[in-house]
Amino acid sequence: MKPQIILLGAPGSGKGTQAAKLVDSLGYQHLSTGDLLRKEISSSSDLGNRVKSILAEGNLVDNDTVLELLSSNCELGSKHYIFDGYPRNIDQAKCLDESVLKGAESKAVYLHINLDDLASRLVNRRTCGSCGEIYNLISKAPKVEGVCDKCGKSDLTQRKDDNEETVVTRLNVFKESIEPILDYYEKAGRLVTVSASGTSEEVFEKIKKITEQ
Ligand code: AP5
Secondary structure: OOOEEEEEEOOOOOHHHHHHHHHHHHOOEEEEHHHHHHHHHHOOOHHHHHHHHHHHHOOOOOHHHHHHHHHHOOOOOOOOEEEEOOOOOHHHHHHHHHHHHOOOOEEEEEEEOOHHHHHHHHHOEEEEOOOOOEEEOOOEOOOOOOOOOOOOOOOEEOOOOOOHHHHHHHHHHHHHHHHHHHHHHHHOOOEEEEEOOOOHHHHHHHHHHHHHO
């Protein structure tokens, strides 16, 4: 039986890219708290308006808001999820175990990469607003500028928090918070670390093996 996957890693380490591959090839459901928050912001909901400036600054949204959003979008049952962007601190890790996973088998996969490589990846990221495909102007440019290879729409956009100033804050927030989370999963015997510095295909092959173990 496939484990639930908790995808950990710095901004730009490739969580969204790998999650999309797991969805396509292994039938996982992708649950990204960042995507859920951005959806709320786009729809100008009360929640979205409350968190808009926090995402723009690169800081973390409060735990209660994120848990509410996660819980209302996750029905574990027989589904297999990739939790992307959650947890971001120990309280969130405990909530995920106690309120969502409730004993379901899970593995925390940490995409490890030198943080100095990430600013360039992030400022060059573009995402298709129609189908969500992730591009990079350096490592994975669309065949026709501004047009999505996958769905053909001219809707490639840059995330508002992918600017140099916000990227520095996001990487600092990550540095300050990741160690206790890794300790938590290590002590529980659920942590697997994967080098995320190869091509996205190479990284995917390693993650795929973890889901089969
Ligand atoms: P979130 O949306 O989770 O963003 P993040 O953690 O900063 O991660 P990213 O989505 O930026 O990067 P990624 O690892 O998915 O990389 P990707 O695959 O796209 O969070 C955003 C904000 O929401 C937070 O700052 C916070 O405010 C809030 N938030 C979210 N969750 C929260 C929570 N739980 N609690 C509180 N607040 C929360 O790849 C990046 C680029 O690199 C792409 O261009 C891609 O093509 C390229 N790339 C990927 N892999 C490779 C490779 N192997 N080689 C070369 N290029 C590659």
